[in-house]
Amino acid sequence: MSNNSQEPRAKANSYLDMELLRFTTAGSVDDGKSTLIGRLLFDSKSIFQDQMDQVAISSERKGLEHTDLALLTDGLKDEREQGITIDVAYRYFATPKRKFIIADTPGHIQYTRNMVTGASTANCALLLVDARKGVIEQTQRHSIIASLLKIPHVIVCINKMDLVDYSEETFEQIKEDYEAFASKLEVKDVRFIPISALNGDNVVNRSENMSWYEGSTLLYTLENIHIGSDYNHIDCRFPVQTVIRPKNDRYHDYRGYAGRIASGVFKPGDEVTVMPSGFSSKIKSIDTYDGELEEAFAPMSVTIQLEDEIDIGRGDMIVRTGNKPQMLQDIEVMLCWLNVKGPKPRAKYILRHTTAEVKTMIQEITYKLDISTLHRNEEDKDVTANDICKVKLRTTKPLLADAYRKNRITGSLILVDEATNETVAAGMIV
Amino acid sequence: MSSYNLTHIKELEAEAIYILREVFAQFENPAILFSGGKDSICVAHLARKAFFPAKIPFPFVHVDTGHNFPETIEFRNNYVEELGVKLIVGSVQKSIDDGAAAEEKGKNASRNAIQTVTLLDTIEEHGFDACIGGARRDEEKARAKERFFSHRDEFGQWDPKNQRPELWNIFNGRCHQGENFRVFPLSNWTEMDVWQYILSENMSLPSLYFAHDRKVIRRSNTWLPVSEFITIADDEEVVTKRIRFRTLGDITITGGDESDADTLEKIVDEVAAARQTERGNREDDKRSETSMEDRKKQGYF
Numbered sequence: 130m131s132n133n134s135q136e137p138r139a140k141a142n143s144y145l146d147m148e149l150l151r152f153t154t155a156g157s158v159d160d161g162k163s164t165l166i167g168r169l170l171f172d173s174k175s176i177f178q179d180q181m182d183q184v185a186i187s188s189e190r191k192g193l194e195h196t197d198l199a200l201l202t203d204g205l206k207d208e209r210e211q212g213i214t215i216d217v218a219y220r221y222f223a224t225p226k227r228k229f230i231i232a233d234t235p236g237h238i239q240y241t242r243n244m245v246t247g248a249s250t251a252n253c254a255l256l257l258v259d260a261r262k263g264v265i266e267q268t269q270r271h272s273i274i275a276s277l278l279k280i281p282h283v284i285v286c287i288n289k290m291d292l293v294d295y296s297e298e299t300f301e302q303i304k305e306d307y308e309a310f311a312s313k314l315e316v317k318d319v320r321f322i323p324i325s326a327l328n329g330d331n332v333v334n335r336s337e338n339m340s341w342y343e344g345s346t347l348l349y350t351l352e353n354i355h356i357g358s359d360y361n362h363i364d365c366r367f368p369v370q371t372v373i374r375p376k377n378d379r380y381h382d383y384r385g386y387a388g389r390i391a392s393g394v395f396k397p398g399d400e401v402t403v404m405p406s407g408f409s410s411k412i413k414s415i416d417t418y419d420g421e422l423e424e425a426f427a428p429m430s431v432t433i434q435l436e437d438e439i440d441i442g443r444g445d446m447i448v449r450t451g452n453k454p455q456m457l458q459d460i461e462v463m464l465c466w467l468n469v470k471g472p473k474p475r476a477k478y479i480l481r482h483t484t485a486e487v488k489t490m491i492q493e494i495t496y497k498l499d500i501s502t503l504h505r506n507e508e509d510k511d512v513t514a515n516d517i518c519k520v521k522l523r524t525t526k527p528l529l530a531d532a533y534r535k536n537r538i539t540g541s542l543i544l545v546d547e548a549t550n551e552t553v554a555a556g557m558i559v
Numbered sequence: 560m561s562s563y564n565l566t567h568i569k570e571l572e573a574e575a576i577y578i579l580r581e582v583f584a585q586f587e588n589p590a591i592l593f594s595g596g597k598d599s600i601c602v603a604h605l606a607r608k609a610f611f612p613a614k615i616p617f618p619f620v621h622v623d624t625g626h627n628f629p630e631t632i633e634f635r636n637n638y639v640e641e642l643g644v645k646l647i648v649g650s651v652q653k654s655i656d657d658g659a660a661a662e663e664k665g666k667n668a669s670r671n672a673i674q675t676v677t678l679l680d681t682i683e684e685h686g687f688d689a690c691i692g693g694a695r696r697d698e699e700k701a702r703a704k705e706r707f708f709s710h711r712d713e714f715g716q717w718d719p720k721n722q723r724p725e726l727w728n729i730f731n732g733r734c735h736q737g738e739n740f741r742v743f744p745l746s747n748w749t750e751m752d753v754w755q756y757i758l759s760e761n762m763s764l765p766s767l768y769f770a771h772d773r774k775v776i777r778r779s780n781t782w783l784p785v786s787e788f789i790t791i792a793d794d795e796e797v798v799t800k801r802i803r804f805r806t807l808g809d810i811t812i813t814g815g816d817e818s819d820a821d822t823l824e825k826i827v828d829e830v831a832a833a834r835q836t837e838r839g840n841r842e843d844d845k846r847s848e849t850s851m852e853d854r855k856k857q858g859y860f
């Protein structure tokens with residue numbers, strides 16, 4: 130953002146009312162993902178001169194004649210040596226309208242875990258399709274992951290249109306194929322954009338080569354997708370992170386519950402119930418360093434005081450009395466296995482869910498999901514890294530949870546290996 | 560914008576506060592790495608918000624290279640007093656005197672690399688299990704893959720291939736004895752976000768960030784401040800320029816930019832129009848294409 134030299138000199142305050150959009154990118158190797166991200170960064174003037182200089186030097190070293198924009202997003206040394214992306218990398222750019230966070234995830238089959246990671250916080254997924262190849266298995270995998278993770282918006286970028294003579298027919302055919310396949314999925318908002326990442330057609334600037342395309346450019350779409358309703362503003366959930374007790378003279382009796390609102394809108398005076406204890410009270414005030422609030426909503430970080438003194442700690446949840454989450458101890462979960470070591474039968478793990486931590490056992494693996502075909506495999510239940518499976522978990526204490534489809538925060542969990550402390554699986558409550 | 564939308568700065572603030580509270584809840588003995596630079600001042604400001612009306616529950620750790628801008632130290636001392644937090648200083652000079660670290664030689668010698676020794680020793684001496692830093696992913700490409708909760712082994716080293724995946728807003732800070740974490744609440748902020756935030760919060764900063772007249776020399780395409788710690792070559796000319804610093808590090812390696820921006824508003828406009836990354840003037844990052852990555856693997860900030 131720091132380099133809008135063609136824009137009129139921006140005034141400081143105009144940067145203060147932008148929205149934030151988080152998106153993830155997925156595609157097979159060589160579909161042009163790095164080129165596309167490089168193009169977005171470059172055409173939105175988010176690239177600094179010294180970064181550009183480095184890329185020019187690297188391009189030259191590689192014997193390329195042009196400056197390869199894909200090199201802008203090359204991360205670590207190992208990757209540069211192998212020429213592949215091995216982990217999620219985060220990139221940032223901004224236009225006067227929005228600030229963007231890109232979770233750049235690699236497209237190799239073995240890196241499902243990275244896409245799941247990137248997708249977990251995304252409002253939007255960019256799926257790349259090579260116009261010459263059309264919808265392939267990788268496209269289906271990525272779409273299925275986007276659907277499982279409930280990414281609210283999907284943009285299918287049909288890339289390399291320059292190599293198919295900018296053909297409308299090719300575009301329409303791919304769109305049709307994709308829609309036929311995606312009808313089995315739960316993605317609400319899918320859009321299609323024909324682009325050439327290499328030449329910049331329809332990325333930031335409208336393509337002169339595809340006058341038949343009447344939709345928006347990619348950047349315009351990213352700037353204007355409505356994300357206000359991506360958060361759940363109905364079910365009030367406030368997982369308590371920690372209790373604030375200043376213990377000084379001025380705030381002698383202060384006892385505030387600090388946390389980030391997972392969903393819903395809270396107001397002083399609201400009737401609330403503290404779970405799991407079940408005690409009811411009213412919200413006395415919603416405090417922040419900048420003063421008390423008249424209402425607070427996701428994803429704000431606030432401190433809540435209640436009218437009554439109740440014993441509350443981390444892992445408890447403050448909810449509206451008339452709208453409570455489920456208390457689940459036998460839980461059906463879609464798991465994405467992240468670790469090279471698969472689960473052992475009836476293995477025990479530490480489960481983290483909102484701010485709570487409990488122990489859990491995998492009671493049963495119901496099926497393994499083939500994420501190319503959606504086939505449920507009930508025979509082969511041998512789970513390893515990058516597998517997605519449905520399991521039954523039993524926990525030592527109930528989780529205060531909602532279905533993931535209703536609430537991405539109170540519906541998600543991770544499993545941690547007790548011995549290594551590694552995060553081994555990510556789960557979505559069914 | 561609908562009424563239930565946060566601006567990007569407010570959303571980043573909420574995220575950082577959430578992270579800081581997670582650190583408090585998940586670790587026994589966390590500390591804030593406080594350099595007196597704008598990013599660590601931002602972290603401190605956010606920590607103040609996160610635990611209000613209580614005091615910040617973490618001590619501040621400053622790794623002191625001994626090659627400081629006096630303005631930074633003055634600011635540090637005042638700020639720590641205002642917040643009422645404990646300050647722990649790890650001295651690079653002491654690491655050198657004790658023989659734990661060796662001073663670099665030559666014209667471009669700096670104490671940047673050996674800070675790592677002092678940092679790791681300070682962490683060990685005080686038994687910190689989490690050190691909160693102000694690093695951002697947009698600073699440098701090796702940082703683009705850094706986690707919010709970055710796991711370090713018992714030697715304080717970073718293994719980029721073995722980082723824990725971070726999903727949703729669930730952070731796994733479990734660690735074994737002797738291991739620790741670096742935590743970066745500003746991971747998703749850009750330089751621009753930091754400046755906007757400083758402006759909108761009207762935070763105070765060391766005067767070095769604002770345009771001022773200073774004696775400098777031209778070296779490696781930047782204006783390097785003249786100080787008792789650098790050796791000026793015969794062909795280098797000392798001149799007075801109106802400059803400001805975009806980052807503050809060791810005085811021997813932090814170059815300034817010519818600038819007239821003497822207010823926060825002007826700085827934000829200048830940052831918006833800049834054509835160089837802020838680290839472009841850091842001698843330490845210019846050494847090789849992977850210098851940041853190599854330093855991070857050793858245990859650097």
Ligand SMILES: Nc1nc2c(ncn2[C@@H]2O[C@H](COP(=O)(O)OP(=O)(O)O)[C@@H](O)[C@H]2O)c(=O)[nH]1
Nearest residue numbers: 158159160161162163164199288289325326327
């Ligand atoms: N002709 C053409 N080539 C492209 C386009 N986008 C990317 N490429 C080329 O395809 C190759 C792979 O691109 P890259 O961005 O590295 O793919 P990634 O593996 O998905 O990141 C490179 O040689 C690019 O120059 C495009 O729109 N048209």
